[in-house]
Amino acid sequence: MTASYNKEFYLDLLQKMLKVNRFEESVKALYARGLIHGTLHLCVGEEASVVGSTAALKKDDYILTTHRGHGECIGKGVDVKPMMAEILGRASGTNGGIGGSMHICDKSCGVIGSNGIVGAGVPTACGAALSIRLKKIPDRVSVSFFGDGAANSGAVLESMNLAGAWKLPVIFILEDNHYAVSTPVERSAADPDFKKRGTAFGFLTCEADGNDVLEVYETVSRARAAVLEEGRPAFVILHTYRISGHSRSDQNVYRTEKEMQYWKDNGPIVRFRDFLLKEEIFSENELETIEAAAEREMKDVVSWALRQPYPEPDGMEERVYV
Amino acid sequence: MQNETKIITYREAVREALQEEMALDDDVILMGEDIGIYGGGFGATCGLLERFGKDRVLETPISETAFVGTAIGAAVTGMRPVVELMFSDFMSVCWDQIMNEAAKMHFMYAGSLKVPLVIRAAAGGGTGAAAQHSQSLEAMYCHVPGLKVVVPSTPQDAKGLLKSAVRDDNPVIFLEQKLLYNTKGAVPQGEFTIPLGKADIKRNGTDVTLITYGRMVQMCMNVAEWLALDGISAEILDLRTLSPLDTETINASVKKTGRAVVVHEAVQFGGFGAEIVSQIMEGEAFRYLKSPVRRVGGRFCPIPCSPEMEKNVFPTPQRIEAAVLEMMG
Numbered sequence: 001m002t003a004s005y006n007k008e009f010y011l012d013l014l015q016k017m018l019k020v021n022r023f024e025e026s027v028k029a030l031y032a033r034g035l036i037h038g039t040l041h042l043c044v045g046e047e048a049s050v051v052g053s054t055a056a057l058k059k060d061d062y063i064l065t066t067h068r069g070h071g072e073c074i075g076k077g078v079d080v081k082p083m084m085a086e087i088l089g090r091a092s093g094t095n096g097g098i099g100g101s102m103h104i105c106d107k108s109c110g111v112i113g114s115n116g117i118v119g120a121g122v123p124t125a126c127g128a129a130l131s132i133r134l135k136k137i138p139d140r141v142s143v144s145f146f147g148d149g150a151a152n153s154g155a156v157l158e159s160m161n162l163a164g165a166w167k168l169p170v171i172f173i174l175e176d177n178h179y180a181v182s183t184p185v186e187r188s189a190a191d192p193d194f195k196k197r198g199t200a201f202g203f204l205t206c207e208a209d210g211n212d213v214l215e216v217y218e219t220v221s222r223a224r225a226a227v228l229e230e231g232r233p234a235f236v237i238l239h240t241y242r243i244s245g246h247s248r249s250d251q252n253v254y255r256t257e258k259e260m261q262y263w264k265d266n267g268p269i270v271r272f273r274d275f276l277l278k279e280e281i282f283s284e285n286e287l288e289t290i291e292a293a294a295e296r297e298m299k300d301v302v303s304w305a306l307r308q309p310y311p312e313p314d315g316m317e318e319r320v321y322v
Numbered sequence: 323m324q325n326e327t328k329i330i331t332y333r334e335a336v337r338e339a340l341q342e343e344m345a346l347d348d349d350v351i352l353m354g355e356d357i358g359i360y361g362g363g364f365g366a367t368c369g370l371l372e373r374f375g376k377d378r379v380l381e382t383p384i385s386e387t388a389f390v391g392t393a394i395g396a397a398v399t400g401m402r403p404v405v406e407l408m409f410s411d412f413m414s415v416c417w418d419q420i421m422n423e424a425a426k427m428h429f430m431y432a433g434s435l436k437v438p439l440v441i442r443a444a445a446g447g448g449t450g451a452a453a454q455h456s457q458s459l460e461a462m463y464c465h466v467p468g469l470k471v472v473v474p475s476t477p478q479d480a481k482g483l484l485k486s487a488v489r490d491d492n493p494v495i496f497l498e499q500k501l502l503y504n505t506k507g508a509v510p511q512g513e514f515t516i517p518l519g520k521a522d523i524k525r526n527g528t529d530v531t532l533i534t535y536g537r538m539v540q541m542c543m544n545v546a547e548w549l550a551l552d553g554i555s556a557e558i559l560d561l562r563t564l565s566p567l568d569t570e571t572i573n574a575s576v577k578k579t580g581r582a583v584v585v586h587e588a589v590q591f592g593g594f595g596a597e598i599v600s601q602i603m604e605g606e607a608f609r610y611l612k613s614p615v616r617r618v619g620g621r622f623c624p625i626p627c628s629p630e631m632e633k634n635v636f637p638t639p640q641r642i643e644a645a646v647l648e649m650m651g
Contacts, residue, residue, distance in 0.1 A: 095434065098432050099432065107434050112398055116422075117423075120418055123390070123395060124423065126391065127392040127393060128396070131400050134351065155388065161388070162382070320428070321428065
C-alpha cells in the first residue's frame with residue numbers, strides 16, 4: 001500500500017469496510033438471538049475485496065453477486081437499512097422480505113441480483129454486458145462476482161467462453177477465499193492457478209492481494225478501463241480469506257485455529273488501519289472516532305430494522321407474473 | 323375488419339412472427355445455435371440474419387446454460403430476447419437458468435426486475451429422433467411458477483401466440499411441434515395476435531370433450547370424424563397455453579358434454595393431463611360428469627427409434643377412440 005490518494009478517499013474506503021464488517025457482525029448477533037429466519041453467508045475477512053472492487057465501479061455498472069453478497073451490495077451503495085430489514089424478512093426490506101439474505105437486488109444501484117445457486121449469476125452478468133453493447137451505453141461495464149468454488153462450475157466456464165467469443169464488456173471477479181464450504185482450492189481445482197484460465201480465454205487477466213483494499217481498487221480500476229478500451233472481458237482474481245464460517249452451521253472443522261488467527265491478524269481492516277496510522281493519514285484518536293461512529297450507525301440500523309413490520313402473506317400468487 | 327389470410331406453413335408462421343416483432347421493436351433479439359445462415363435446427367429463422375444482422379441474430383456456442391443465462395441477463399436490462407433451443411430435450415442442460423433464475427426473478431426480487439424472454443424449442447416425437455430428441459416435458463415446465471407454457475397446434479396459432487409471447491413481460495416456454503413444421507394453414511396477415519391463456523374450441527360437440535394440445539389436436543380431430551360416424555358428437559378443446567391454464571373453458575365444455583378425455587403425447591404418468599383432470603374434479607364441471615374422466619397419454623418409457631415401436635409409445639387414434647367408446651357405454 002502506498003499513500004497517493006486524498007484523505008476523503010481513504011475515509012470512504014475505511015467507512016465502507018467498517019460498515020460491511022459491522023453489518024455482518026450485527027447480522028450474526030441477530031441470528032444468535034434467534035431473530036433471523038433462514039441461513040447466512042457472511043464475508044467477514046473479505047471486506048477489502050468487496051469494498052475495493054466496488055469502489056472501482058460506477059454506480060450504473062451492473063453487478064451480479066453471490067449467496068455471500070452483502071458486502072458487494074453495501075459497496076455498490078445499497079442502503080443498509082432496507083438490507084437489514086430484508087434479512088429480517090420485513091416488508092420494508094430491499095425486496096419486501098421475499099428474497100432474504102441470499103437474494104438482495106437493487107437496480108437503482110446496479111445490483112441486478114444476488115444468487116443462491118453457485119455460479120448461476122455469471123451468465124446473467126454476460127447478458128447485462130450484452131445489453132450494454134447492443135444499446136451502445138458508454139462508460140458502463142457488467143461485473144460478475146463469484147468464488148473459488150463457483151469457478152469450477154459449468155455456468156462460469158461456459159460464460160467465460162461466451163463472453164470471450166462475443167467480446168462482452170464484462171469483468172469476472174473471482175474472490176478466492178480459500179474454501180468452497182469446506183473444500184480447499186487445492187483439492188477442487190485441476191490447477192489452483194486460476195490466472196491460466198483467464199489467459200486461456202484471451203482475457204486481460206490480473207490478480208491482487210484481496211486483503212489490500214488499495215491494491216484491489218487499483219486492479220479492478222485497471223480492469224474496468226481495459227474492458228472499456230479494448231472491448232473484451234477481464235478476469236480479476238482477488239486472494240482473500242473467509243473468517244466467517246461458510247454458513248450458520250459451519251463448525252470450522254476443516255481448518256485450524258492457528259490458520260484462522262493468522263488471517264484475523266492479517267485481516268483487511270487491521271492492515272488498512274495500520275497503513276493509515278503509519279502514513280499519518282489518520283491519528284489513533286481519529287480512527288477510534290470513525291470506528292465508534294460505524295458501530296453507532298449499525299446499532300441504529302438494527303433497531304430501525306427490528307421495528308419494521310412483517311409482510312402480509314396475502315396475494316402471493318398475484319406477484320409471480322408481471 | 324377481417325385481416326386477409328395467406329396459406330403458409332407452421333415453420334413460416336414462426337418466422338413471420340419473429341420477423342414482424344423484430345421489425346416492430348429493436349430490443350427483440352434472437353439467440354441460439356446455428357440460427358443464422360443455417361436457419362436454426364428446423365429452418366424457422368431462415369433469412370433473419372440477412373435481414374437483421376449479426377447483432378440481432380446472435381449465434382451461440384453450444385453452451386445452453388451460458389446463452390440462456392445471457393438472454394436472461396439481457397432481458398432484465400432492457401432487451402427482449404427470443405432464444406431457440408434446438409430441441410426441447412436440451413432444456414435439462416440449462417434448466418437451472420430457466421427454473422431458478424428466469425422463473426423466480428420477478429417474484430424473488432419483489433417486482434424490481436422483469437424477464438421478457440421467450441424460449442422457443444422444438445418438442446415432441448414422431449420423427450425417429452429417439453430417446454433424447456423426442457420428448458414432451460411440459461409437465462416439468464408447468465410445475466414452475468413464473469413460467470408461461472405455450473404449445474401451438476396450427477400455423478395461425480403459432481404466429482399469433484408467438485407474437486404475444488414476444489410482447490409478454492414474463493418468461494415464456496414456446497414449444498413448437500416438430501411434426502407440424504410442414505403443415506399448412508390460413509394465417510391472418512398484418513397486426514394479429516392471440517392472447518396467451520385462452521383455449522380454442524376447435525370443434526363443437528355435445529357428447530364428449532377431447533382436451534388436448536399440440537400435435538395431438540389433429541389426431542383428435544380425425545378421431546372426432548370417426549366418432550361422428552357412430553353418432554357420437556365430440557368437442558375438441560385445444561388448450562394452446564398450458565400455463566396459465568384456461569380452466570374456465572375446460573369446465574364450461576365438460577359441463578356441457580358431461581364427459582372428458584385428456585389426450586397428450588407426453589408420458590401419461592405424472593403428466594400434465596393429471597392437472598387437467600384435477601381441474602375438472604375440483605371445478606364446476608365435476609357435478610355434471612356422466613363418466614369418470616380418462617387420460618390417453620404416452621407410455622411410461624423413453625421414446626424408441628424404430629418406427630412401429632415409436633408409434634406405439636404415443637397415443638394412437640385407436641386408443642383415443644377406444645377411450646371414448648368405453649365411456650359412452
